[in-house]
Amino acid sequence: MNTMSHGGYTARIEFDERDGIFVGRILGLRSIISFHGETVTQLRREFAAAVKDYLRDCEAQGLAPEKPASGKLLLRVPPEVHSRALVAAQAKGKSLNQWATEAIQRAVAEG
Structure with missing residues (x-):
């Protein structure tokens, strides 16, 4: 799996052969946040913009932004x-x- 990180968020990156673009989706959030670009440089810029927009939307709605993982993991095993x-x-x-x-x-x- 190809991934990219920005501001503590990680995105899965895939190449869409049909459209000839890179497509990213931020992982670990309930919200579906995706972005795309024709080049890696453009993809990085769009990823940063998607994170910025997400954080701005959360602030506007008075919501705490989700973080992908806190580092605390509770498991139930036999x-x-x-x-x-x-x-x-x-x-x-x-x-x-x-x-x-x-x-x-x-x-x-x-x-």
Whole structure:
């Protein structure tokens, strides 16, 4: 997956062969925010403009803008999985949080 970042937001980028343009969509928000450009430079400019417009719209409506992720993640797993994960973390001399963060990072890197 090709991505681009701006102002703490990440967008998925795809190339639309039919129209000959790059198309981006900001990830991790309930709102659907998309933008496009014929060149990478134009795409970056349109991404920045889309984020700016989103933040301005939120302010005008008196809403707090969504952030893609806070860094806090609550998971519910079966007790046996929780127990096995805790043992695996302790066996590596790590907290469950450190161990789980590393496991998620590996999974994300693998795609």
